[in-house]
Amino acid sequence: MSARVRVRRAGTAVVAAAVLAASGGCASSSRSDGDWRRKTAETAEAAASAVRTAEIGVRAAKGGKATGPYLSVLFNDADKDLNEVQSGYLSRQPPSVGADNLRARVSDLLDEAVDALDALRIAVRRGQIGKLAEIGKGLPALAGQLEAVQEDLT
Amino acid sequence: MKRLLAVTLGILTAIGGFVDIGDLVASSLVGARFGFALVWMLAVGLVGICVYAEMAGRVAAVAGRPTFDLVRERLGPRIGLANLAASLLVTLLTLAAELAGVALAVELLSSVPYLLWVPAVTLLVWLVIWRVRFETMERIFGLLGLVLIVFVVAVFRLDPSWGDVLHQVTHPAVPQGEGVPTYLYYAIALFASAMTPYEVFFFSSGGIEEKWKPKDLATVRVNAFLGFPLGGLLALSIMAAAALLLHPAGVSVDHLSQVVLPTSVALGKFGLGLALIGVFAATFGASLETALSSGYTVAQYFGWRWGKTAAPRTASRFHLVVIVALLACSALILTGLDPVKVTEYSLVFAAVALPLTYLPILVVANDPEYMGEHANGRLANTLGTVYLVIVLVISVAALPLMLATKAGQ
Numbered sequence: 329m330s331a332r333v334r335v336r337r338a339g340t341a342v343v344a345a346a347v348l349a350a351s352g353g354c355a356s357s358s359r360s361d362g363d364w365r366r367k368t369a370e371t372a373e374a375a376a377s378a379v380r381t382a383e384i385g386v387r388a389a390k391g392g393k394a395t396g397p398y399l400s401v402l403f404n405d406a407d408k409d410l411n412e413v414q415s416g417y418l419s420r421q422p423p424s425v426g427a428d429n430l431r432a433r434v435s436d437l438l439d440e441a442v443d444a445l446d447a448l449r450i451a452v453r454r455g456q457i458g459k460l461a462e463i464g465k466g467l468p469a470l471a472g473q474l475e476a477v478q479e480d481l482t
Numbered sequence: 483m484k485r486l487l488a489v490t491l492g493i494l495t496a497i498g499g500f501v502d503i504g505d506l507v508a509s510s511l512v513g514a515r516f517g518f519a520l521v522w523m524l525a526v527g528l529v530g531i532c533v534y535a536e537m538a539g540r541v542a543a544v545a546g547r548p549t550f551d552l553v554r555e556r557l558g559p560r561i562g563l564a565n566l567a568a569s570l571l572v573t574l575l576t577l578a579a580e581l582a583g584v585a586l587a588v589e590l591l592s593s594v595p596y597l598l599w600v601p602a603v604t605l606l607v608w609l610v611i612w613r614v615r616f617e618t619m620e621r622i623f624g625l626l627g628l629v630l631i632v633f634v635v636a637v638f639r640l641d642p643s644w645g646d647v648l649h650q651v652t653h654p655a656v657p658q659g660e661g662v663p664t665y666l667y668y669a670i671a672l673f674a675s676a677m678t679p680y681e682v683f684f685f686s687s688g689g690i691e692e693k694w695k696p697k698d699l700a701t702v703r704v705n706a707f708l709g710f711p712l713g714g715l716l717a718l719s720i721m722a723a724a725a726l727l728l729h730p731a732g733v734s735v736d737h738l739s740q741v742v743l744p745t746s747v748a749l750g751k752f753g754l755g756l757a758l759i760g761v762f763a764a765t766f767g768a769s770l771e772t773a774l775s776s777g778y779t780v781a782q783y784f785g786w787r788w789g790k791t792a793a794p795r796t797a798s799r800f801h802l803v804v805i806v807a808l809l810a811c812s813a814l815i816l817t818g819l820d821p822v823k824v825t826e827y828s829l830v831f832a833a834v835a836l837p838l839t840y841l842p843i844l845v846v847a848n849d850p851e852y853m854g855e856h857a858n859g860r861l862a863n864t865l866g867t868v869y870l871v872i873v874l875v876i877s878v879a880a881l882p883l884m885l886a887t888k889a890g891q
Contacts, residue, residue, distance in 0.1 A: 373732070384727070384728075384731060384733070387747065388746045391750070392750070393754070396593070397592055398591075401590050402737075402740070405739045
């Protein structure tokens with residue numbers, strides 16, 4: 329094998345590895361209840377992370393410790409993450425009737441979380457920093473529920 | 483003051499190496515996900531880059547040869563070309579991410595979407611490279627990047643239990659729920675970020691731009707042994723702040739907005755403002771560093787006249803490479819590619835390319851024909867050899883670990 333061919337093959341392998349790694353986040357169908365539960369736990373964990381981020385942001389806002397432009401980006405990023413998590417989860421087909429119940433429970437929590445983060449994002453955009461504490465008061469409980477789902481499933 | 487100004491090259495290089503956009507997010511991500519369990523790897527990487535930066539700087543001062551010049555001479559034109567391709571790919575990916583990083587910092591200050599800032603940032607980086615003197619450039623951005631020391635203050639304000647922190651640092655363990663391959667993947671990413679090849683390309687080329695001679699060896703050493711540890715301290719403080727605030731909350735870090743959150747909580751708007759200025763300066767400095775490194779590596783490989791201090795008319799091909807690199811990287815980011823993901827992958831590819839960069843430095847720093855009485859001593863050789871073995875192991879393990887862990891997911 330010539331050096332040129334070897335270099336080309338090595339290059340192809342590197343590109344293939346990058347593509348494989350990059351595709352790691354794509355949604356796939358669940359073949360078993362166990363797989364479904366694992367993916368649901370990962371979803372709950374990722375959603376809880378976004379909600380906790382917003383919760384810390386609200387805490388900073390309440391103490392007058394963060395600027396409006398910064399909070400706007402922070403909540404936007406968290407909201408975007410949460411939307412990706414939600415659409416990824418809902419695009420999967422639950423493998424059994426039992427999984428339907430779990431899906432409904434988590435789906436409700438995700439809807440609630442998306443609504444809460446949307447409300448924060450909109451309030452910041454309108455300059456209503458003083459109202460963030462009131463709008464975000466349900467975040468700790470919501471994050472707690474998502475974490476409880478994750479703990480139940482792992 | 484004069485002594486502080488003498489180490490700005492080391493500080494700027496280290497800031498590019500330890501707190502560029504990828505490292506800012508990676509350090510915070512690792513702290514939020516693993517607590518203090520990977521601090522040891524940051525220390526391992528820090529010692530490694532100090533050892534090799536000192537060697538590369540010493541070779542530049544004594545033999546007047548920058549690193550990539552040696553790579554081609556010692557590895558031959560073919561392997562040198564492969565190394566050029568790999569190093570340039572990593573450097574360009576990093577440059578693209580840095581341009582986005584500067585724009586992201588401005589977005590956090592203004593809430594105007596970062597993509598709108600990318601063309602202006604690219605133009606500004608080019609103007610600084612074109613018009614500002616090398617020493618002025620390194621002093622402004624090296625010293626301004628030190629504002630990130632606000633993360634150190636934030637760590638103290640977060641009031642950690644120091645005994646607990648010390649225990650976690652000295653008894654590292656894979657956290658519950660994390661796999662060993664994922665832990666090792668992030669360990670490699672941290673190591674690669676500390677020893678990214680463009681750091682030594684920039685450091686040695688910068689030394690030649692500053693006309694280092696054997697009489698400047700003390701300056702070389704102060705740059706390597708003070709500048710890089712300062713960069714390491716900043717990375718450590720970012721990791722620690724995340725470990726103290728975000729780790730207990732179960733937050734996973736994916737955005738720059740989360741990286742600076744601890745400074746806001748601990749120090750309020752003033753701390754947040756300083757952190758954002760520091761991020762701007764660090765990523766801007768890293769943009770300059772990577773843009774120039776692109777020109778340095780290509781020009782040194784092909785034997786063209788190079789140097790920021792050289793008039794564009796006399797080093798036209800070097801300056802053309804810098805301009806093309808800036809335009810290409812700006813275009814790449816304007817496609818909407820996630821800049822944080824870009825640097826995460828570039829760190830893994832950097833890990834693969836590490837041995838080809840560091841082997842020639844070790845060989846030449848050990849060669850009395852080039853170095854005379856300034857050739858490596860026993861300690862430098864021992865450390866250099868140990869680290870060469872480490873980078874070899876890491877370069878072999880990087881890609882399989884990336885695949886096995888789906889890039890750390």
